[in-house]
Amino acid sequence: MTTEIDRESARGATTTIDGVGIRFGSYHAVDAISLDIEAGEFLCLLGPSGCGKSTLLSALAGFTPATVGAISVDDEPVAGPSPERGMVFQNSDALFDWLTVRQNVAFGPRMRGQSRKAQAALADEYLGLVGLRKFADKFPDQLSGGMRQRVQIARVLANRPRIVLMDEPFGALDAQTRQVMQQEMDRIWRESGCTVVFVTHDIGEAIILADRIAVMTAGPAASIKNIYSVDLPRPRDETSPEAIALHQKLRQDIGHEVRTALREQGLATEEDGR
């Protein structure tokens, strides 16, 4: 078997976020966000902690309903969770500990009632893509943190979703592993051809991965402040002059939001950022 992925079936999708606002009781988390995500695009949502980027992602997944506005994927309105929109969680607690790596990856196809043979073939195909074929019969707790996140990625891709949602998937990893995983994510995305919305607070990570970076303002009532297109050749070098220039621009842009967020949490004063 080859690790070649059928790009036709791993289709991307056009996603439209139209004036979406999200409230939890009296708390205004997200305010009137409108954004179009193209098929096959890699979009990063970048912003300070607690700015509502995960909330927006959760609305895309269908876990959190939008209070106002609407989200649609390929013109179908989002009205709840769906296997068309796969989610990679920050914490690998999302893996099923009692299933082997292969059974974890085959979970979606199994729920759809595919044959055992088809399940195993799909699982092995995507385990190959994330470089875990040798570990198919291990259990999640026998793997390192980085490997567990690979399992999560393979599990979502094996379901052939139209769009992959990733909630700071490398946030809990050590710096070295995170770097390796970013390179791997870039390769996996190019080979699978899926649409990705990737939440992160790491500027460098966004530069390595994104076609476009949407910088969000600090919450409450978070919105999108600026959108940057990243036209650098892949795989990207974080230390190239262009990348460094973009990094500085993003840091200035986001720095203001981080200070606002800290003030909001009572952790910094007005003078701090001057």
Next chain:
Amino acid sequence: MTSVGTVASKDSTTAPRARRRRSDALSGRLRTVGMYMLSIAIGVGVWQLVAMRYGSALVASPAQTLVAAKDLAADGTLLNSVIASSRRILIGWGLGLVVGVPIGLLMGRLTVIRQLLDPYIEFFRFIPPVAFVTLAVVWLGIGEASKVVLIFYTSVFIVTLNTIAGVLSINESKLRAATSLGASRWQILRFIVLPATVPHIVTGARLAMGNSFLTIVSAEIVAAQVGLGALIWTSRNYGRIDWVFVGIITLGILGFVFDRILRVVASRVLRRYGVKL
């Protein structure tokens, strides 16, 4: 392709180290068994002293108890008692699991069911089975049913409560992951909630087993011909303190053996569900 990082638990430990670890484990186990033996020897010694102090009318000595046990074993009373009580415990406890686990899963998952059943669980779990002995006999007669139902009663609430606790402690991201991978509500119950709750269910089963042993004696108070509880009660009527001692000690040993079997089987068969006992 880039490297895939390291496996957390490596099998490739060098042979001598593995051997040393095995011999460490063996000597550790021998030590445990040795301490158990010592503890039992001290216990029997204290028992002997107490028996000598108070006399055989009040306390049967270890030797007298052993003789009584031999007598009771010889005419088959002891074995029949063990079998009769074990049967009642296993059936009642088994029914408690079969009913308690599904109810616990449903109560954990569906707020409506939880709200409907919670008052009853919270009411009945404070009423000891012995309070129902009379009613059980009046309603169900003096046959096996009344005893089995009392054991069931003492098992089912603790199993239900532990199962609910297990369901409520499932990591939310597991449930979300399963939903967004396309699992239906029923599939989530069957393939996520049940396996994720197994360690709590096993804990509930062990506690229920303990409760069953506490209850069997009261269940056999009335009109049981055989059984360890019946043995203890009838011995009292004959003034045979030594038989009472045999009944009590057999009950304790039987409970220990049942729990051991449960632990070994559960940790072997259910290891992949994270059962560590």
